Amino acid sequence: MEVLELYSGIGGMHYALKESGIQFKVAASIDINTAANDVYKHNFPNTINFNRNIQCLDSGDITKLAINTILMSPPCQPFTRVGLKKDILDERTDSLLHIIKIIPHIEMLKYILVENVKGFEVSQARNKLVKCIAESGFNYKEFILSPCQFGVPNTRHRYYLIAKKKDRPFCFTNSSLMVIPPKELLNSLPSLYFNKNEGFNQNIVGQSGAICIKDILEENVDETDYLVSDKILQKHARIMDIQTPASSKSCCFTKAYGRYIEGTGSIFCPFSKDTVHNTYLNADNHGDDIEQRVQTLRTLKLRYFTPREIARLMCFPENFQFPKTVTNKQKYRLLGNSINVYVVSRLLKLLKDGIPNT
Structure with missing residues (x-):
């Protein structure tokens, strides 16, 4: 996968790529949040990170990056249960609508993964997105999933979409929304356990007992x-x-x-x-x-x-670090806007290879 990370935040998608075990290269990451970009560059100093508005991109810019994959977690405020739910009337959807317009013109694009809050699945923005990718020659599948369904002691229901160009094999025969992890994703998954030196790991033999809060405490x-x-x-x-x-x-x-x-x-x-x-x-x-x-x-x-404990519950690895200048208030904000690394890693594996890692 040759990847463009849009709304790259603190690097959750990048870590999910690493966790998935698939071969990848992140050609560039883009976010308008300077604090998030500082964290991203601190952990991935060798990856190009643009601090810019995504609406500045055009299909030519993306073509020059020679990518075949777009990963994105657009702003969730227009769709969240505690917001005004203004949907596409909220200016914070403008960048997503811009990407939707240029997707048909990115000839090399083969894979797409989108993450957002529960509620996005009934939005006009979602309707425009799936219409665009279907008309652009992609198969797609939508999910509402939570880390607790994978053995992580945290509830974080999120909308996910994976899309793959129709000339490549796809392991789903329809695009209907799924609210439990599909058997293709779970059948061969090893047991999940937690190691405080590395974070969440998989063990084919398995560990005794479920993961509890005590396991992730600092x-x-x-x-x-x-x-x-x-x-x-x-x-x-x-x-x-x-x-x-x-x-x-x-x-x-x-x-x-x-x-x-x-x-x-x-x-x-x-x-x-x-x-x-x-x-x-x-x-x-x-x-x-x-x-x-x-x-x-x-x-x-x-x-x-603590921020480290929350990062663990969101399945960031132990080598993930915040720069020393970042305050706890900023850490909470940045983590709250991020993704669950493990769940996305499983979806990436499913998207690329059709089966999860074993």
Whole structure:
């Protein structure tokens, strides 16, 4: 694969290519977010990275790159459940609509992969995309998938599309949307396990037990940097999604994690679910005594997951790094806008070879 990464962000697609095991070369990556580009260049210093608006590209520019694959995760705000859902009326779809217009003119293009939020599948933007690729001579398949379906303890439902030129074999006979991983993707997948030196790995023999939150935790976390504040405990204790070391799930982490509580991701507690439950009951016994309620909840040592822990849940490898100048707030934003590396790697393998790696 000769690849062009559009909306390349912090390099999730690039890592997915590496994880897939297929042969590839990233000819160029493009994003308008300077902070994301800094992270990308920090981890892939030998890959061309353009800090520019994708609407500046034309088919001639892409032809000069001699690519046959486009990977892209366009802005999700026009389609997200917490947004206004303005769809193609949102100017943030302009760059995607621009790419849709030039796809028919990229003669060497053989493979396309698109990632976006759940909700994109019912958008006008999606309709324009699939109409374009079908008329341009591609077979395609759409999915709604989550990492938890692959053994990763994180829920992150996302829309995916893979498309392949019709002169190449494609392992699906129709384009209908799938909401569970297809058998072609799962049948020969080895067991997934986690190694803190390398990240998520596959083992044909398999490991005992499911992957739990304890497996992805950082050691020696300075809790003072991540503890949930008394103000949050006072106002939002009831709506927090609290996960413990034994938990086998976590909520989707968004770019607002660390700034808002509801719907932005899970909170970690180092104790058991029973301890959490009983402590909340004890807090309720204090009635309207807010100080005593907060003091009781404080004993749970509730904290935010660290950026490294979230990166692990999104299946970034352990050698992924942020530049030292990037703040935690920026890390959360950048991770929240990124992809799950493992899920995309399986789809890339399916797209290229028709079967997953074994």
